[in-house]
Amino acid sequence: MRELLVSLKRRLLHRLLAPLLAEQAEHQRRFIADAAHQLRTPLAGLQSQVEAWAQAARRIVPPGASGSLLVPVEQVDKLRSATRRTTQLANQLLALSRAEARTTSDHPMEPVDLRALAGSVLEAYLDRAVTRHIDLGLAMDEVGPEPPRAWAQEWLLRELLANLVDNAIKYTPEGGTITIGGGLRPSGHAWLSVEDDGPGVPEALLPRLLDRFYRVPGSVGEGTGLGLAIVDEITRVHRGRLLLGPGVGGRGLKVLMEWPGGRDLLAGANP
Ligand SMILES: Nc1ncnc2c1ncn2[C@@H]1O[C@H](COP(=O)(O)OP(=O)(O)OP(=O)(O)O)[C@@H](O)[C@H]1O
Numbered sequence: 001m002r003e004l005l006v007s008l009k010r011r012l013l014h015r016l017l018a019p020l021l022a023e024q025a026e027h028q029r030r031f032i033a034d035a036a037h038q039l040r041t042p043l044a045g046l047q048s049q050v051e052a053w054a055q056a057a058r059r060i061v062p063p064g065a066s067g068s069l070l071v072p073v074e075q076v077d078k079l080r081s082a083t084r085r086t087t088q089l090a091n092q093l094l095a096l097s098r099a100e101a102r103t104t105s106d107h108p109m110e111p112v113d114l115r116a117l118a119g120s121v122l123e124a125y126l127d128r129a130v131t132r133h134i135d136l137g138l139a140m141d142e143v144g145p146e147p148p149r150a151w152a153q154e155w156l157l158r159e160l161l162a163n164l165v166d167n168a169i170k171y172t173p174e175g176g177t178i179t180i181g182g183g184l185r186p187s188g189h190a191w192l193s194v195e196d197d198g199p200g201v202p203e204a205l206l207p208r209l210l211d212r213f214y215r216v217p218g219s220v221g222e223g224t225g226l227g228l229a230i231v232d233e234i235t236r237v238h239r240g241r242l243l244l245g246p247g248v249g250g251r252g253l254k255v256l257m258e259w260p261g262g263r264d265l266l267a268g269a270n271p
């Protein structure tokens with residue numbers, strides 16, 4: 001009787017889980033297909049460039065002999081940008097899969113000084129901002145003399161801010177303003193945000209920004225469309241929520257992540 005019950009339970013569980021597992025497998029299959037498709041474009045560019053050089057070299061230098069090739073500067077530039085795109089895509093894919101693999105049980109949260117974190121991300125992007133005449137600044141909540149500390153996985157928060165600041169610098173025109181914000185709410189939530197006064201994103205397209213590989217048509221600069229998907233995954237790991245909308249005065253884009261990481265920190269309890 002007991003064995004029959006166990007076998008029934010197992011079958012029921014299998015039947016309940018089967019559609020979920022199938023959906024997950026389909027999701028993964030689509031992601032790998034998309035990633036391969038995205039990698040193919042810059043790799044094809046790289047390959048055709050190198051092939052063209054190899055053929056030109058063979059025309060002027062007989063096999064076995066040594067010699068050199070004069071290469072036009074614009075072709076070197078093209079090769080550099082294809083290499084950069086491939087590297088950027090590989091880095092973003094790696095960041096996404098690392099964020100996906102992280103769970104709070106395998107990697108427990110640690111107390112993170114939000115002000116120090118935001119300051120170090122700002123420092124890392126300051127040169128790029130200055131080059132584009134962008135005013136990149138911090139606006140952290142000041143509550144008491146202690147820096148705001150929150151439970152989080154620091155490496156992931158750094159990745160989140162880096163992606164948001166990278167976007168803000170890339171999509172905000174010269175002379176713009178970008179603000180990194182953060183702090184703790186009385187509700188026990190911690191928050192981090194990045195806000196710019198650039199062109200922003202039409203409201204109807206906001207929900208699509210978190211889709212993997214999605215870029216708003218006509219976006220300036222190069223990108224893989226994975227940055228905000230990474231930010232979304234990091235928010236999920238922190239059991240938080242992500243809000244996207246216009247910045248102050250209805251201009252630009254503001255991305256805000258809040259999570260229950262400010263709770264009970266002083267009492268020493270891990271949420
Ligand atoms: N601050 C911003 N202002 C305006 N548009 C933005 C901003 N941030 C993101 N976007 C739009 O959202 C799209 C998705 O951003 P996401 O960071 O996911 O990808 P990406 O920047 O194109 O590529 P990458 O993977 O290199 O970050 C961008 O292509 C851009 O169209």
Ligand SMILES: [Mg+2]
Nearest residue numbers: 167223227228
């Ligand atoms: Mg991006």
